[in-house]
Amino acid sequence: MTATAAPSPILPGATIGFLGGGQLGRMTAFAARSMGYDIQVLDPEAACATRPVASRTITATYDDVEAAISLASECNVVTLEIEQIHPDVLDAVAARCALRPGREPVYIIQDRIRQKQWLAAQGFPLGRFVAATRASDIADAVSTFGPCIAKSTHGGYDGRGQVRLREAAQGADAWDALGARACLVEQMVDIHYEISVLVARSPSGAVAVYPPSRNHHTSGVLTWAVVPAVISDAMTVRAQSLAKAVAERIGIVGLLAVECFVTTAGELLVNELAPRPHNTYHHSERGVATSQFEQLVRAICDLPLGATDVFAPSAIANLLGDVWLQDTAPNTSHALAIPGTRLHLYGKAGARAGRKMGHLSAIGTDAQDALGRVLESYRRLSPGTVASFDVHEPVLAHVTS
Numbered sequence: 517m518t519a520t521a522a523p524s525p526i527l528p529g530a531t532i533g534f535l536g537g538g539q540l541g542r543m544t545a546f547a548a549r550s551m552g553y554d555i556q557v558l559d560p561e562a563a564c565a566t567r568p569v570a571s572r573t574i575t576a577t578y579d580d581v582e583a584a585i586s587l588a589s590e591c592n593v594v595t596l597e598i599e600q601i602h603p604d605v606l607d608a609v610a611a612r613c614a615l616r617p618g619r620e621p622v623y624i625i626q627d628r629i630r631q632k633q634w635l636a637a638q639g640f641p642l643g644r645f646v647a648a649t650r651a652s653d654i655a656d657a658v659s660t661f662g663p664c665i666a667k668s669t670h671g672g673y674d675g676r677g678q679v680r681l682r683e684a685a686q687g688a689d690a691w692d693a694l695g696a697r698a699c700l701v702e703q704m705v706d707i708h709y710e711i712s713v714l715v716a717r718s719p720s721g722a723v724a725v726y727p728p729s730r731n732h733h734t735s736g737v738l739t740w741a742v743v744p745a746v747i748s749d750a751m752t753v754r755a756q757s758l759a760k761a762v763a764e765r766i767g768i769v770g771l772l773a774v775e776c777f778v779t780t781a782g783e784l785l786v787n788e789l790a791p792r793p794h795n796t797y798h799h800s801e802r803g804v805a806t807s808q809f810e811q812l813v814r815a816i817c818d819l820p821l822g823a824t825d826v827f828a829p830s831a832i833a834n835l836l837g838d839v840w841l842q843d844t845a846p847n848t849s850h851a852l853a854i855p856g857t858r859l860h861l862y863g864k865a866g867a868r869a870g871r872k873m874g875h876l877s878a879i880g881t882d883a884q885d886a887l888g889r890v891l892e893s894y895r896r897l898s899p900g901t902v903a904s905f906d907v908h909e910p911v912l913a914h915v916t917s
């Protein structure tokens with residue numbers, strides 16, 4: 517038997533490349549810099565959020581093979597913070613340096629229909645769905661399932677590229693609104709609460725699973741997330757083993773976030789997957805032994821994965837562009853006077869309604885306390901957007917199912 521060489525870690529001093537330079541790339545780049553890595557980034561926007569942290573920024577679209585080759589030629593490993601990367605770009609990078617995660621999981625995840633069909637074929641628990649290839653398929657789905665949500669296959673995020681339907685007669689409008697091309701139609705799930713589970717996996721197959729995060733969305737956009745999730749131990753175990761199984765089956769190297777619904781009937785369903793850092797784990801920078809950003813660096817560089825223990829209950833609240841579009845400027849001093857809070861801004865020029873500009877975080881004595889602090893800090897920062905933010909004192913009732 518021939519001994520295979522142990523995979524060698526990519527050590528500090530090496531260069532990490534990022535496909536995508538938004539806030540996820542920026543925060544990962546900060547973590548990588550702290551550990552002594554150099555950073556290069558490719559993003560369509562010259563003034564992308566990662567630019568100030570990178571030694572080199574390549575301004576190019578995610579289907580520009582030549583630009584991707586240029587990135588790969590100066591990097592030891594390339595990762596990504598967005599899944600909408602053209603497969604030819606993934607192949608070109610993988611031919612020149614380590615691409616983590618690899619082509620296959622990204623290819624499966626980047627198309628919502630392909631992702632759902634893969635999850636179904638593997639036997640993972642899902643809500644009911646169909647792949648619609650014409651307007652009448654949407655109408656038929658609503659007739660069969662009742663209220664539905666139609667989602668574009670590519671490029672949707674933060675609730676964009678989605679249409680909610682109550683009646684079959686709305687099918688034609690939904691088809692047109694989504695660009696008159698194939699889309700995913702899901703039955704509206706009777707959601708009791710939403711959680712996500714982040715899994716890190718290294719090239720050697722080592723796995724670290726994070727404690728579930730409890731998440732709250734308003735109009736399809738994440739408003740807050742908190743850890744620990746305040747759910748039963750049984751549900752924690754179920755969610756973690758489900759997420760770990762998905763990560764292993766899809767062969768992720770790096771991070772996989774598994775978004776889940778827990779239904780009013782107590783079922784645990786997979787909503788969607790993300791092969792990258794995730795908005796619902798920004799609190800890991802405050803209250804978890806290893807932040808998701810450091811963990812991604814460790815995983816793609818084949819260093820030992822860090823501990824995922826929660827050492828402080830912590831919560832985040834997203835700051836959308838709306839906060840900067842009010843008559844009164846955000847009151848930062850008032851917001852940060854709440855003990856345990858921190859402000860994170862992504863350095864994006866140009867606040868637009870719905871655009872993620874930053875987040876507030878807080879640690880507390882328990883999950884409810886951390887959440888209460890971050891939401892109070894939010895109210896102080898931007899009293900004018902509270903109504904749209906949907907913060908009517910959410911209560912983390914202990915869930916026993």
Ligand SMILES: Nc1ncnc2c1ncn2[C@@H]1O[C@H](COP(=O)(O)OP(=O)(O)O)[C@@H](O)[C@H]1O
Binds near residue numbers: 703
């Ligand atoms: N089938 C569904 N039933 C009920 N709510 C849903 C369904 N699909 C999505 N949602 C709600 O919309 C949010 C965003 O949808 P998601 O599919 O995760 O898209 P995105 O890529 O924008 O995050 C979810 O977190 C959930 O709150």
Ligand SMILES: [Mg+2]
Binds near residue numbers: 775788
């Ligand atoms: Mg989602």
